[in-house]
């Protein structure tokens with residue numbers, strides 16, 4: 019079963035020259051095939067997002083602009099990771115509760131997902147999540 023130790027920052031390879039930086043995500047960078055891409059923007063600084071876990075979905079979060087905090091929980095432990103570098107993304111495996119907060123002005127969060135949107139894959143109740151993890 020996944021724990022927060024399976025949630026890790028992954029460095030995105032980049033090509034840097036005097037014209038700027040080009041970061042590239044090819045199939046070796048993240049351990050799933052991308053089936054969906056979405057992004058969060060125009061986020062109020064006091065917004066709280068996430069607040070759920072996924073049964074099967076895996077996601078890779080990239081702070082394209084600005085910064086925000088991601089809190090991940092596995093029912094026993096938790097950790098907070100600040101995302102603030104466009105070439106460092108966070109791999110969130112399945113079965114992990116996540117909360118996103120403390121968005122800077124102009125923050126943009128790009129999400130690469132291993133599957134299409136499916137509400138039945140969500141666990142939106144924390145107590146239900148804890149129960150599932152303790153089984």
Ligand code: TYD
Nearest residue numbers: 054056058066067068069070118134135136
């Ligand atoms: P949700 O996943 O709860 O957002 P967050 O985790 O960022 O707080 O989704 C918010 C709303 O958007 C919810 O009504 C479902 C809808 N939604 C889609 O229609 N398609 C998608 O791909 C996603 C991620 C959400």
